[in-house]
Structure formats: structure tokens, C-alpha cells
Amino acid sequence: MNEVIDASGIDSVPQPMGPRLRVARENADLTEAELARRVGVTVRTILAWESDKAIPRANRLQMLAGVLGVTLAWFLEGREDDFMKTQSAAPEIAIQKELERLNATLDEAKAMTARSLNRLRELSNHPNLRNTNGY
DSSP: OOSOOOGGGGGGSOSSHHHHHHHHHHHTTOOHHHHHHHHTSOHHHHHHHHTTSSOOOHHHHHHHHHHHTOOHHHHHHOOHHHHHHHHHHHHHHHHHHHHHHHHHHHHHHHHHHHHHHHHHHHHHHOGGGOOTTOO
8 A cells, every 4th residue: 555645535544543654655756755844753653653553743743744744633623614715725725835935044054144144244344353464
């Protein structure tokens, strides 16, 4: 059962949460390692969750839902309509969040550059730090 089940075939998703997690991960085009890194757990933990050998804590379940673009109700109850609603919006939301993170990083880099330039100007004007050779 290695095939990815898309949203159109969601009614064939087994009832236990582990297989639903695997389906959502595969539909998000993530490996176990990528999902583990994003959620802050080990690959072994992801494999245990997907095989129903362990159950994620509530905070991890919420993180999984956010990363995978599904609702908590879909994870817990397997309701088809909840999965379909979130899957259709998931790519746009993910792209929007990525752009927001990039903008924040760019703003931070600009601020760091400005601080460094100011420090460099201050140092170059300091009489005790001037190079006597003219540079």
C-alpha cells in the first residue's frame, strides 16, 4: 500500500490515524525525514505514528495538521469533507507562509546590514582606531 491516495480517493483511506497520517504526508509530497524535521521529532517517531504503534501528543498532532494542511478532525475522525476543504487551500497557504517568512528574513538582513554599516562608520571615525598608514 505504497501508492499516494489523492483527495478524490479519500473515501478509501483506512480508519486508523496512522494510515491517514501517511496519506496526508504523501499528498504533501514529504518524506518521513522531512516531516520529522518540520515537526521536531525523529523519523522513528513518524514511522511509529504511521504504523499506529504510537499516537502523537496533542501539540504534535496540531503541528502535523498545520504542516500537512489537514484538520485535526480529519486526523482524529477521518471525515472526508474536512480533508477535502483543507487540501484545496493547502498549497496557497503554504506559499503565502513561505513568502511571509522570506520577507521577515529579508527585513532582518536589511536591519543587520544597516547596523553593521553604522558600526563600521563609527569605527572608521574613532581617533584611536585610525590606521597611521592612511587606510
